[in-house]
Amino acid sequence: MKHLLTTNTLSLEEVRTILEDAQAFSEGAVWKPEKQTFVANLFFEPSTRTKCSFEVAERKLGLEVVPFEVNASSVLKGETLYDTIRTLQSVGVEAVVIRHSIDSYFAELEEQIQIPILNAGDGCGHHPTQSLLDLLTIQQEFGRFYGLKVAIIGDIRHSRVARSNANVLKRLGAEIVFSGPKEWFDDSLLEHGRYEEIEQAIVTSDVVMLLRIQHERHEQEGQEGKAVYHQKFGLTLEREQRMKAGSIIMHPAPVNRDVEIADSLVECERSRIFKQMENGVYVRMAVLKRALQQGGKANVNDHQKWSVAY
Amino acid sequence: MKHLLTTNTLSLEEVRTILEDAQAFSEGAVWKPEKQTFVANLFFEPSTRTKCSFEVAERKLGLEVVPFEVNASSVLKGETLYDTIRTLQSVGVEAVVIRHSIDSYFAELEEQIQIPILNAGDGCGHHPTQSLLDLLTIQQEFGRFYGLKVAIIGDIRHSRVARSNANVLKRLGAEIVFSGPKEWFDDSLLEHGRYEEIEQAIVTSDVVMLLRIQHERHEQEGQEGKAVYHQKFGLTLEREQRMKAGSIIMHPAPVNRDVEIADSLVECERSRIFKQMENGVYVRMAVLKRALQQGGKANVNDHQKWSVAY
Amino acid sequence: MKHLLTTNTLSLEEVRTILEDAQAFSEGAVWKPEKQTFVANLFFEPSTRTKCSFEVAERKLGLEVVPFEVNASSVLKGETLYDTIRTLQSVGVEAVVIRHSIDSYFAELEEQIQIPILNAGDGCGHHPTQSLLDLLTIQQEFGRFYGLKVAIIGDIRHSRVARSNANVLKRLGAEIVFSGPKEWFDDSLLEHGRYEEIEQAIVTSDVVMLLRIQHERHEQEGQEGKAVYHQKFGLTLEREQRMKAGSIIMHPAPVNRDVEIADSLVECERSRIFKQMENGVYVRMAVLKRALQQGGKANVNDHQKWSVAY
Incomplete structure (x- = not known):
């Protein structure tokens, strides 16, 4: 069975296979199950890009997406996540994509559920x-990971992205530094990389990866606080000027313009922010293919043939 | 015109035809309208399994499901149910599935609306x-209804399922008994079956059909109340041991684990709870086929041919 | 690039082409993009008929509709409309349909966004x-606009429909009069037509176009206020008797029955209210075709061929 729960538990071999498939999809490769295949997206937290990206990926694979609105579901009657997924499996759903506010919501489900779970973010x-x-x-840009320096800057403590990325990038041979407000640094991240002052990180890194300030998780600091953050830790016009030649800007979005990054830099030449979103579709196609191809006990793979055309 | 509003108004002939079609669908039969056909699901109450089940059934029939979210609709502007359905009909919807909190919400609509209404639960x-x-x-299990004893246990007064099932099962020749808290028994049910003590019902019935305790309709009794209910009227591990050989457990779900039924019995050998959900898809395919095939005045059946392949 | 933002900015040539295409669709014409094409509907205000109508139109054109629920999106995290649309574009959406409560929400977007925006109502x-x-x-009914008298009656000041219709109908050669409560008349409308007393408007017009009383925008006047409105400015049974031979009744819906129009007249012989809804689908197919055919810079039109079959 091929859940996709964390990148930490993916071998480098698995990571490379997924990236290869994703790259092929970005170049127009087509893969579709031969029979009608149902999936469902369970988003217990708001999302535009992840949800829409999965939706588009699913439709490009010819999958049927069963609409699931949390606020109109039996979750309101207290139904557990296990029972909800088990129900979807019973009506014929063959994979579920889940975003949930609870850290490692999948810890127990992993063994219990017989269809693949694709984690779209947990707490x-x-x-x-x-x-x-x-x-x-990054691979499209540099053709490699080994030897690259990646600076992850911002709200590291609350960031799903910081942890997932730090782990896998380091395993792939990149050097990681963390920057931003020191009080948001988390000692548990030290195993992946050291803290570095913003001015140094900016000028020495190949990839400047900005994280979103999660206003909904912090005290509301108002406009003044945002301007102060921007000056101290944001990618200002001035800092961008000092970035290394050939280096790129990344951000998982949604962007707080003029906080993490100056408004006019969001779509500047160095920025790969919207390229990231585009790539999200191809990566999701790859992990959906992986999940459905290998399937679970309940999966119909036995009497199913796949058509692949590149 | 073929609304599906209650089972009480279905003849046994009609019931048998629907079950036959559903069984065929469960074995892989395919039926699709030849032209693009639109339906809509109007759920004015929360639901996971019924809504998802209809969605899957509709997609398996190749239907186009027009999304309808009550909370984003003109119902918020005070539009009546008649005008909402009439609107959907005008834009080309050929059948509507409705769940609504009002008992017999369809009483007046039945004559006014020219496309089939499929009742997915009314109050x-x-x-x-x-x-x-x-x-x-039940038919898949026993091959017959005549002579079977069916115990319906629990919140009978508030249950849509109790009434619908009691009526049709009795007409099909089954013997019905009701059990659970006596104060939840309703004299209007006496025409279908008598009240029986839980211990006797459990050991003598071929089908033990548990109903959901609708916490949202009762006073909240807390954990203690739930444990008491479980001991007095729930399917405990001990009671399951005393069930008749070959008898089965059913529950419409969502299940309150350790209230109506012990947690570990939900997926035990006797349990058909998830089988019921799977069968829900086939039954809904059958009633949708019935509705669309016979259609209404406004339906395009006249210049429409159907393809049926078994 | 072919946004559709207002009718005021459409040339008569463009209007005629859209009507021609819409009429062709109403007669069964088929047009579909050859490749899988994604669109999204962003409704920031409640709607049944406009949203469902666009959905049906999109499916009839074979488009993939990416579900977008405002209340489950990153708009909740403060994402701007620009960033939301830009995100959708990045994941592959090729046109967006938007309803928003802010007047001219598209004023700045028009130049910034590289995929077509179809305005489904702005403030x-x-x-x-x-x-x-x-x-x-109107064209289906009379075969022309020149020389027709059209009375627009009701809540003119708050009506999107009044302004859009007055402008384009006048350009097409129709005579416009406005009626209803004089205090709801707006001098800015004088360029399109004069105010006329209800009794005169009713007996002399070819088209009686009633507008919805937007209770959600006015003080709640209660049942009494509604009855008074109906007697003074509504289309009563008595007034309908005095309408010109061959004249028709229109209303954008949702209708307040027995306020703007007597309940039993909603589906009377003169009424084209549900015909309007049906035509909405064909018109939306036509503007979607127009938007996708001409596309934007980001559009894939270059390597795309269209199949048209009439």
């Missing part, structure tokens, strides 16, 4: 497809 | 597709 | 597809 924990799309974007 | 009234999927599950 | 501003479906309905 402050993991967000594997975000990491994978970041990897694809 | 404490009816839930015909739930009854039909229960029938299919 | 008290415009509602071009409603105007176009009104035009199609």
Whole structure:
């Protein structure tokens, strides 16, 4: 069975296969199950890009997406996540994509559920497809990971992306530094990389990866606080000027314009922010293919043939 | 015109035809309208399994499901149910599936609306597709209804399922008994079956059909109340041991684990709870086929041919 | 690039082409993009008929509709409309349909966004597809606009429809009069037509176009206020008797029955209210075709061929 829960538990071999498939999809490869295949997206937290990205990926694979609105579901009657997924499995759903506010919501489900779970973000924990799309974007740019310096800057403590990325990038041979407000640094991240002052990180890194300030998780600091953050830790016009030649800007979005990054830099030449979103579709196609191809006990793979056309 | 509003108004002939079609669908039969056909699901109450089940059934028939979210609709501007359905009909919708909190919400609509209405639950009234999927599950198990003893246990007064099932099962020749808290028994049910003590019902019945305790309709009794209910009227591990050889457990779900039924019995060998959900898809395919095939005045059946392949 | 933002900015040539295409669709014409094409509907205000109508139109063109629920999106995290649309574009969406409560929400987006925006209503501003479906309905009835007298009656000040329709109908050669409560008349409308007393408007017009009393925008007047409105300015049974031979009744819906129009007149012989809704689908197919055919810079038109079959 091929859940996709964290990047930490993916071998480098698996990561490379996913990136290869994603790259093929970005170049127009087509893969579709031969029979009608149902999936469902369970988003217990708001999302535009991840949800829409999965939707588009699913439709490009010819999958049937069963609409699931949390606020109109039996979750309101207290139904557990296990029973909800088990129900979807019973009506014929063959894979579920889940975003949930609880860290490692999948810890128990992993063994109990017989259809693949694709984690679309769990609390402050993991967000594997975000990491994978970041990897694809870096690979497209540099053709390698080994020896690259990646600076992850901002709200590291609350970021799913920081943890997922730090782990896998380091395993792939990149050097990681963390920057931003020191009080948001988390000692548990030290195993992946050291803290570095913003001015140094900016000028020495190949990839400047900005994280979103999660206003909904912090005290509301108002406009003044935002301007102060921007000056101290944001990618200002001035800092961008000092970035290394050939280096790129990344951000998982949604962007707080003029906070993490100056408004006019969001779509500047160095920015790969919208390229990341585009790559998200291809990465999600790859992990859906992986999940459905290998399937679970309940999966119909036995009497199913796949058509692949490149 | 073929609305599906209650099982009470279905003849046994009609019930048998629906079960036959549903069984065929469960074995892989395919039926699709030849032209693009639109339907809409109007759920004015939360639901996971009924809504998802209809969605899957509709997609398996190749239907186009027009999304309808009550909370984003003109119902918020005070539009009546008649005008909402009439609007959907005008834009080309050929059948509507409706769940609504008002008992017999369809009483007036039945004559006014020219496209089939499929009732997916009305207040404490009816839930015909739930009854039909229960029938299919029983028929698959025993091959007959005549002479079977069916115990319906729990919150009978508020249950759509109790009424729908009692009526049709009795007509099909089964013996019905009701059990659970006596104060939840309703004299209007006496025409279908008598009240029986839980211990006797459990050991003598071929089908033990548990109903959901609708916490949202009762006073909140807290954990203690739930444990007491479980001991007095729930299917405990001990009671399951005393069930008749070959008898089965059914529950319309969502299940309150360790209230109506012990947690570990939900997926035990006797349990047909998830089989019921699977059968729900086939039954809904059958009633949708019935509705669309016979259509209404406004339906395009006249210049439409159907393809049926078994 | 072919946004559709207002009818005011459409040339008569463009209006005629859209009506021609819409009429062809109403007669069964088929047009589909050859490749899988994604669109999204962003409704920031409640709607049944406009949203469902666009959905049906999109499916009839074979488009993939990416579900977008405002209340489950990153708009909740403060994402701007620009960033939301830009995100959708990045994941592959090729056109967006938007309803928003802010007048001219598209003013800045128009230049920034590289995929077509189809305006499905902006505040008290415009509602071009409603105007176009009104035009199609009138054209089907009379075969011309020149010389027709059209009375627009009711809540003119808050009506998107009044402004859009007045402008384009006048350009097409129709005579416009406005009626209803004088205090709801708006001097800015004088350029399109004069105010006329209800009794005169009713007996002399070819088209009696009633507008919805927007209770959600006015003080709640209660049942009494509604009855008074109906007697003074509504289409009563008595007034309908005095309408000109061959004249028709229109209303953008949802209708307040027995306020703007007597309950039993909603589906009377003169009424084209549900015909309007049906025509909405064809008009939306036509503007979607127009948008996708001409596309934007980001559009894949270059390597795309279209199949048209009439």
